[in-house]
Amino acid sequence: MPLALFPRRTIVATALLVCLGGCSGGGAPPSGTVTGKVTIDGQPVTGGSIRFYPTAADSKSKPSGGVIGADGSYSVPDAPVGACKVTVDTGLAKGAATKNEPKGPGAEVMKKMQGPPAGMPAMGGGNGAGFVSGTKPIPIEAAYASAATTPLTAEVKRGANTHNFEVK
Numbered sequence: 001m002p003l004a005l006f007p008r009r010t011i012v013a014t015a016l017l018v019c020l021g022g023c024s025g026g027g028a029p030p031s032g033t034v035t036g037k038v039t040i041d042g043q044p045v046t047g048g049s050i051r052f053y054p055t056a057a058d059s060k061s062k063p064s065g066g067v068i069g070a071d072g073s074y075s076v077p078d079a080p081v082g083a084c085k086v087t088v089d090t091g092l093a094k095g096a097a098t099k100n101e102p103k104g105p106g107a108e109v110m111k112k113m114q115g116p117p118a119g120m121p122a123m124g125g126g127n128g129a130g131f132v133s134g135t136k137p138i139p140i141e142a143a144y145a146s147a148a149t150t151p152l153t154a155e156v157k158r159g160a161n162t163h164n165f166e167v168k
Helices: 008-022 107-113
Strands: 031-040 048-054 064-068 073-080 082-089 153-156 159-162 165-167
Touching (some): 031 048, 031 153, 048 073
Parallel strands (some): 031 159, 031 165
Antiparallel strands (some): 031 073, 048 064, 064 073
């Protein structure tokens, strides 16, 4: 049939559909949602962050992470699909020096100034980005905080995934 018999809108719509179907490219890399709990000696890690790093050399995915809640639970809505290294950072490594507290004259006043005024909830801050404010850091082995040294791994699939992790 000659093209003149088809309305112009039909030709444009068909061309658009063909282009969208075959010209869409890669788009966003595939991802999955990962939920679970992080524990130490069977007890919840009460704050910190968790991150998933793709291990495939050809992966176009980027690392993704989330915050660990006071009950040890976490959720990462856009974890990279495939084999991943998993890091956990609580802000305090075993054997590391604890946070310096004010000493000397006026130390009590300085300690009070470090927190919110009486009756006000804590606002952000804490141990840096990705940490839940108001939780006491739990010391874990430093190896868990680096993708190069962490022993934790996970296989992430498209859709919902559950992975629980035990750290030392």
